[in-house]
Amino acid sequence: MSALTVARIDLKRLAVRPFAWTLAGIALAMMAWQFLLGVSAFMHAQPIVPGPASGPGFTDTVVAPYLLNFIQLCLVIAPLVTMQALAGTRGTRLALLSTSGASSAQIVLGKFAARLAFLWLLLLVVATVPLVLAGATHPDWGQFGAALIATALCVAALTAIGIACSAFAPEPALAATAALLIGEGLSLIDAGVRMAGGAGGWLGYLALHTHLAPALRGLVRSEDIVYFLIVIVLSLALAVRRITAERERC
Amino acid sequence: MTATPALLELASVSRRLSGRAVLHDVSFSLRRDDVVGLLGVNGAGKSTTLAVIAGVLSPDAGSVRIDGRVLDRTIRGRIGWVPENVPLWPELTVTEALDACVRLRGLPKAARATALARELSRLDLEGVARRLCGQLSLGQKRRVGLAQALLHEPDLLVLDEPGNGLDPMQAAQLRERIGRLARGRGVILSSHDLAEVEALCTRVVILHAGRVRYDAPLAGQCGQLEAQFRAIATQPADAAA
Numbered sequence: 132m133s134a135l136t137v138a139r140i141d142l143k144r145l146a147v148r149p150f151a152w153t154l155a156g157i158a159l160a161m162m163a164w165q166f167l168l169g170v171s172a173f174m175h176a177q178p179i180v181p182g183p184a185s186g187p188g189f190t191d192t193v194v195a196p197y198l199l200n201f202i203q204l205c206l207v208i209a210p211l212v213t214m215q216a217l218a219g220t221r222g223t224r225l226a227l228l229s230t231s232g233a234s235s236a237q238i239v240l241g242k243f244a245a246r247l248a249f250l251w252l253l254l255l256v257v258a259t260v261p262l263v264l265a266g267a268t269h270p271d272w273g274q275f276g277a278a279l280i281a282t283a284l285c286v287a288a289l290t291a292i293g294i295a296c297s298a299f300a301p302e303p304a305l306a307a308t309a310a311l312l313i314g315e316g317l318s319l320i321d322a323g324v325r326m327a328g329g330a331g332g333w334l335g336y337l338a339l340h341t342h343l344a345p346a347l348r349g350l351v352r353s354e355d356i357v358y359f360l361i362v363i364v365l366s367l368a369l370a371v372r373r374i375t376a377e378r379e380r381c
Numbered sequence: 382m383t384a385t386p387a388l389l390e391l392a393s394v395s396r397r398l399s400g401r402a403v404l405h406d407v408s409f410s411l412r413r414d415d416v417v418g419l420l421g422v423n424g425a426g427k428s429t430t431l432a433v434i435a436g437v438l439s440p441d442a443g444s445v446r447i448d449g450r451v452l453d454r455t456i457r458g459r460i461g462w463v464p465e466n467v468p469l470w471p472e473l474t475v476t477e478a479l480d481a482c483v484r485l486r487g488l489p490k491a492a493r494a495t496a497l498a499r500e501l502s503r504l505d506l507e508g509v510a511r512r513l514c515g516q517l518s519l520g521q522k523r524r525v526g527l528a529q530a531l532l533h534e535p536d537l538l539v540l541d542e543p544g545n546g547l548d549p550m551q552a553a554q555l556r557e558r559i560g561r562l563a564r565g566r567g568v569i570l571s572s573h574d575l576a577e578v579e580a581l582c583t584r585v586v587i588l589h590a591g592r593v594r595y596d597a598p599l600a601g602q603c604g605q606l607e608a609q610f611r612a613i614a615t616q617p618a619d620a621a622a
Binding site: 133136137139140143144147148228231232233378 | 481482484487
């Protein structure tokens with residue numbers, strides 16, 4: 132109940148701030164541009180794509196890269212949305228939540244849920260854009276669904292990382308920088324190995340790309356879902372631990 | 382005849398902050414209908430004492446008891462705390478902020494509306510109920526803070542510098558409100574203003590360098606308090622040990 136209340140308060144605060152709307156507006160404009168570029172490239176490639184039955188279709192060439200672009204955008208947006216979640220509520224406001232009966236876990240979960248709701252709402256709007264061409268093309272709904280699930284999980288993982296950074300950093304700007312660095316780190320950690328054409332090993336397991344690529348091709352693997360859940364749970368657990376320690380110390 | 386336990390009892394409470402001992406062996410008690418004024422110079426440990434009483438900080442040693450029960454998460458629900466800088470959500474209206482607090486307290490749905498209406502009326506906040514908390518004056522913010530602390534009808538009200546920054550008119554109104562709120566519960570407040578303490582409190586506790594240096598009822602001591610306070614406050618910190 133308290134976690135839901137904290138989430139309601141934070142969603143309301145996000146909704147009345149120009150910052151969140153500006154961020155959403157910029158993100159949607161950029162995604163619309165990316166979609167137009169994708170469709171344009173698809174239209175130009177159409178006459179030279181051989182064999183319509185086996186060749187890459189609309190979902191492969193437009194939707195999957197489009198959702199991947201959204202994830203790359205979220206590497207920046209998620210830290211910005213989460214930076215003030217806990218770093219901005221130090222001192223009395225956190226104490227107010229605590230003395231009102233909310234536990235550290237409820238505070239962290241509530242703040243995570245509010246930010247995730249905002250980013251998933253953005254994802255929902257982004258995901259409806261390719262649907263406008265559903266009548267004119269033949270989307271692979273299975274692949275589309277798999278890509279959407281992986282994108283949603285990846286966004287949740289990035290949000291959780293942002294919340295953890297916000298719990299540890301004293302200032303929102305530091306929290307955003309740390310979350311951005313961790314997100315980019317996870318995104319690029321195996322880039323060198325991939326470019327050399329080798330197997331990723333444990334570096335590859337840590338990389339976001341390893342767990343996104345199968346889903347973007349339409350394959351939902353349990354190990355990928357577990358990876359994202361581990362990142363989410365670990366990040367939130369660290370945030371809860373930090374807030375508990377801070378409440379005790381401050 | 383068995384004596385009723387004090388509403389609040391601090392027994393040998395010590396607390397360190399950032400490696401520095403802020404409270405040493407602090408002991409005093411408070412009974413229902415008491416208004417206790419906590420006096421002391423800056424850094425004397427007033428806010429830390431109040432934070433320990435409110436359950437925001439736990440003591441390193443000693444105990445805090447409410448009605449004889451050691452302060453824990455359940456007992457914390459019987460305390461209403463208003464810190465010096467009232468924590469408000471500037472993006473929420475007064476009604477939304479109070480509604481959020483009453484939900485956090487876990488009051489049942491039927492009791493929520495009643496509690497909200499009661500506090501809006503009791504603290505004269507009906508006129509600003511739809512205004513954003515960030516747009517309120519300092520006096521109004523203090524009243525919203527008081528309303529937040531009173532929503533669950535606490536037995537003990539803990540107020541950190543309630544009159545700080547208010548003009549004389551607002552301060553007088555706040556004193557009158559606190560006096561009314563003290564009936565049937567206990568109030569402990571910190572202040573720099575001796576006149577405020579003399580006007581409002583039934584007992585005074587003077588802290589100096591984290592130790593209780595004076596603890597006595599206030600009745601019949603008007604005028605003596607300032608002399609007492611000056612004598613304690615001018616002592617070097619190590620003399621308090």
